[in-house]
Amino acid sequence: SVSGPDFKANLVFEYLPLSKIGTVPRGTTAFRRDPTASVLVLTIWKEDTEANTERGRRVAHELAQIVKGGQE
Numbered sequence: 001s002v003s004g005p006d007f008k009a010n011l012v013f014e015y016l017p018l019s020k021i022g023t024v025p026r027g028t029t030a031f032r033r034d035p036t037a038s039v040l041v042l043t044i045w046k047e048d049t050e051a052n053t054e055r056g057r058r059v060a061h062e063l064a065q066i067v068k069g070g071q072e
Helices: 050-071
Strands: 007-012 038-045
Touching: 007 050, 038 050
Parallel strands: none
Antiparallel strands: 007 038
C-alpha cells in the first residue's frame, strides 16, 4: 500500500489556462514558456527511518514518472 496511517503520498496538480502562454514565442521573455502544468509530489511519514526515506523517494519517483509518461 502506498498510503496508510504512517505514510502518505500526495499529488498536487496546478491547472492553469496555458493557451495565452503559447502565443508568446520561447526566448522572447525571461520567463519559462513551456505549455505544461506544474505538479508537486509530496510524501509524508511519521517515523524518521532510512527505510521510510528510501520508500518516500521511490514512491515520489514512481509517481513523477507516471505523470511524466502521460505528457509524452
